[in-house]
Amino acid sequence: xxxxxxxxxxxxxxxxxxxxxxxxxxxxxxxxxxxxxxxxxxxxxxxxxxxxxxxxxxxxxxxxxxxxxxxxxxxxxxxxxxxxxxxxxxxxxxxxxxxxxxxxxxxxxxxxxxxxxxxxxxxxxxxxxxxxxxxxxxxxxxxxxxxxxxxxxxxxxxxxxxxxxxxxxxxxxxxxxxxxxxxxxxxxxxxxxxxxxxxxxxxxxxxxxxxxxxxxxxxxxxxxxxxxxxxxxxxxxxxxxxxxxxxxxxxxxxxxxxxxxxxxxxxxxxxxxxxxxxxxxxxxxxxxxxxxxxxxxx
Amino acid sequence: xxxxxxxxxxxxxxxxxxxxxxxxxxxxxxxxxxxxxxxxxxxxxxxxxxxxxxxxxxxxxxxxxxxxxxxxxxxxxxxxxxxxxxxxxxxxxxxxxxxxxxxxxxxxxxxxxxxxxxxxxxxxxxxxxxxxxxxxxxxxxxxxxxxxxxxxxxxxxxxxxxxxx
Numbered sequence: 001x002x003x004x005x006x007x008x009x010x011x012x013x014x015x016x017x018x019x020x021x022x023x024x025x026x027x028x029x030x031x032x033x034x035x036x037x038x039x040x041x042x043x044x045x046x047x048x049x050x051x052x053x054x055x056x057x058x059x060x061x062x063x064x065x066x067x068x069x070x071x072x073x074x075x076x077x078x079x080x081x082x083x084x085x086x087x088x089x090x091x092x093x094x095x096x097x098x099x100x101x102x103x104x105x106x107x108x109x110x111x112x113x114x115x116x117x118x119x120x121x122x123x124x125x126x127x128x129x130x131x132x133x134x135x136x137x138x139x140x141x142x143x144x145x146x147x148x149x150x151x152x153x154x155x156x157x158x159x160x161x162x163x164x165x166x167x168x169x170x171x172x173x174x175x176x177x178x179x180x181x182x183x184x185x186x187x188x189x190x191x192x193x194x195x196x197x198x199x200x201x202x203x204x205x206x207x208x209x210x211x212x213x214x215x216x217x218x219x220x221x222x223x224x225x226x227x228x229x230x231x232x233x234x235x236x237x238x239x240x241x242x243x244x245x246x247x248x249x250x251x252x253x254x255x256x257x258x259x260x261x262x263x264x265x266x267x268x269x270x271x272x273x274x275x276x277x278x279x280x281x282x283x284x285x286x287x288x289x290x291x292x293x294x295x296x297x298x
Numbered sequence: 299x300x301x302x303x304x305x306x307x308x309x310x311x312x313x314x315x316x317x318x319x320x321x322x323x324x325x326x327x328x329x330x331x332x333x334x335x336x337x338x339x340x341x342x343x344x345x346x347x348x349x350x351x352x353x354x355x356x357x358x359x360x361x362x363x364x365x366x367x368x369x370x371x372x373x374x375x376x377x378x379x380x381x382x383x384x385x386x387x388x389x390x391x392x393x394x395x396x397x398x399x400x401x402x403x404x405x406x407x408x409x410x411x412x413x414x415x416x417x418x419x420x421x422x423x424x425x426x427x428x429x430x431x432x433x434x435x436x437x438x439x440x441x442x443x444x445x446x447x448x449x450x451x452x453x454x455x456x457x458x459x460x461x462x463x
Contacts, residue, residue, distance in 0.1 A: 009386060013349030020356035020378040027363070028371030028417070035370040042364035050319045051365075057320040114365075126365055153367075160367065 040155040043126075051114060051158055055128040058112040062257060108260040109133050111141075114158070123194075125149065125161040125253060129261065135159050138222050140262045146228030146250030146282060147171070147216065148259050159261075163253040164229070165194050172219035173199060173229055175212050176284045184214065184229050184247060187236065197229065197247040198236050208232050208245050213284055218277065224262060226277035228284055306455035307345070310448065314338035325440075329433045332444035333407060335362065336377070340406050340445070341456070343381040344388040344399075355381025369418040376413035380406050396446060403445040407438035 009017070027035070043051060111127040129135050131154055141148045141161045149163035162169060165186050173184040180202055187196040199214055212232040218225025230247040237244050318334035325331040339358045343351035359377030363370045384406055411434040415421045421429050449456060 009348040013347050013352070016349035017352040017378070017382050020352045020382075021375065023356065024359070024371055024375035024378055026371075027360075027374055030370070035367050039364040039367040039370060042361070047361060047364055050315070053316065054319040054323070058323060061324055124366070 036153045036160070039160075040153055043158045044130075044156040048157055051126075051128070054114050055112050058114065058128070058257070066258075107263040109135060109263065111159075111259050111261055113256050113259060123163055123166040123253075124152070125163060125256070125259075127159050127161055127259060127261070128157070130155045130157045130159050132156055134263065135261055140216075140223050140227065141259050142227055142262060143251045143256045143259050144282075146230070147223070148251050148253060148256050150222065151261060161259075164197060164249060165253060171223055171229060172217045173214050174217040175208060176215050176228075176279060180206055180208050180212075181217055181219075182245075187246065195249070195252065197249055199232070199245040199247050200242065202243045202245060204238065204241050204243055206243070208243070210234060214247055215279060215282075215284055224278050226279035226282065226284065228282050306452075310452050310455055311338045311342060314341070314448065330436050330440060332440040333410075333437065334444065336380075336407055336410060337403060337441055337445050337448070339377060339381055340384050340403055341448075343384040344402065346385055348382050348385045348389075351385035352378050352382040355379070369414060369420065372414045372417040375417055376410045379413060380410045396449060399449055400442040400446045404435075404438040404442040407441045408434045411437065 027038075030038075109129050111129040111133075114126045114128055125141075125148070127141070135151060135154050137151055137154055139151045141151060147164060149161045149166070149169065151159050152162045153160040164171070164184075167186060169186060171184045172181075174181045180199075182199045182201040184197050184199055186194060187198045188194050199208070202208060210232055214229045214232060216223040216225060216227045216229060228250040230249040232245050233248045234246045235243060236246045314334045314337055318338075322328075322331050322334060335358055339355055342354055346354070355377035356374050358381075359374035362373040362377070366373070384402060388402070408430075412430055415426055415429050415434075
């Protein structure tokens with residue numbers, strides 16, 4: 001290929017370069033809401049065909065594995081269906097006995113995670129559903145293992161999910177057996193520790209054994225009760241009145257290729273607790289390793 | 299040069315964009331898989347005037363930042379700089395050679411990741427070191443290999459003078 005002398009930057013080229021640099025700096029200084037607005041608008045317009053292509057590719061990539069999973073689920077469903085009428089009748093009887101109204105069936109929307117290459121931002125995910133699928137902000141995002149995050153920004157066909165590793169993430173949590181309550185937050189804002197969570201606000205005299213499963217408590221109404229968050233792996237620190245425990249997350253955001261977005265209806269009515277929470281759906285045992293009173297402070 | 303050659307070059311660029319959004323996720327971790335979008339940008343930049351290259355870099359960065367809004371702006375800045383200097387350096391220093399092109403793809407990827415990591419401020423200490431000394435060179439290498447394969451496969455289509463694009 002011939003390279004001509006006209007390749008050197010002209011005045012117009014330099015001006016264009018400086019303008020692009022200036023626009024980049026302006027973009028970096030924009031408030032979060034404006035950034036998200038621009039990003040959502042682009043995802044909903046010019047980038048939409050490319051994101052749909054990526055979504056199709058993701059579906060194709062995992063179609064074989066999902067086919068096997070669907071077959072297994074079908075077999076399980078066939079087995080369960082044999083007992084369904086009896087269970088439903090029993091459920092109706094119990095509801096009638098308790099005087100409860102028939103609750104609306106909650107739903108969920110499956111979505112593909114559209115992994116993006118950004119070494120500096122592993123803390124948010126882009127998923128392949130948006131307003132068209134009825135997604136709204138603050139809806140919980142789960143994987144088969146447990147909680148992945150919460151929907152933050154919704155576009156027409158995509159949504160941005162804040163994972164549990166995001167510095168702003170907080171969730172009201174409890175031990176699976178309901179013996180301990182606290183707030184779960186990321187353990188650190190950067191470095192390898194960002195991939196751990198911590199359970200804060202546990203009263204000083206209340207010990208939590210290693211291996212205890214931590215689930216959402218439903219307090220606040222954003223996250224339904226009973227979604228697994230992680231497992232206690234040790235005590236991080238203690239203050240005069242509280243203990244802070246390290247939690248090994250149930251789901252790593254990078255491992256999630258498909259997620260379920262729980263519709264608001266799925267959480268409604270469960271926040272109050274009782275047997276109608278989501279612990280059963282995730283197969284969480286209600287018993288926990290021995291915990292209880294902490295030893296006295298030396 | 300035939301008039302259709304110009305369109306062939308654009309077809310290759312579109313192919314790279316399509317590869318980025320289709321098969322890239324099957325090529326391993328996003329931190330290592332070749333960045334076909336950056337590859338398309340570099341191939342365009344080394345055949346275009348510096349100003350137009352900077353604008354193309356800005357637009358590619360804008361598209362990338364729209365998909366990862368947490369680092370909004372960092373991608374635009376990084377791609378603008380990389381595209382501009384790739385275009386300038388190719389005109390001033392580099393000869394048309396397969397290995398030289400491969401090195402340009404490797405270096406471009408590494409510098410892009412360096413700028414994004416530094417400007418976004420989200421990676422510090424050991425994480426930054428790992429990113430710059432391990433993951434970025436690895437991604438640069440895979441991108442360079444992919445670029446060389448594309449150049450070899452489409453050598454006739456890509457033999458377009460800069461002023462013809």
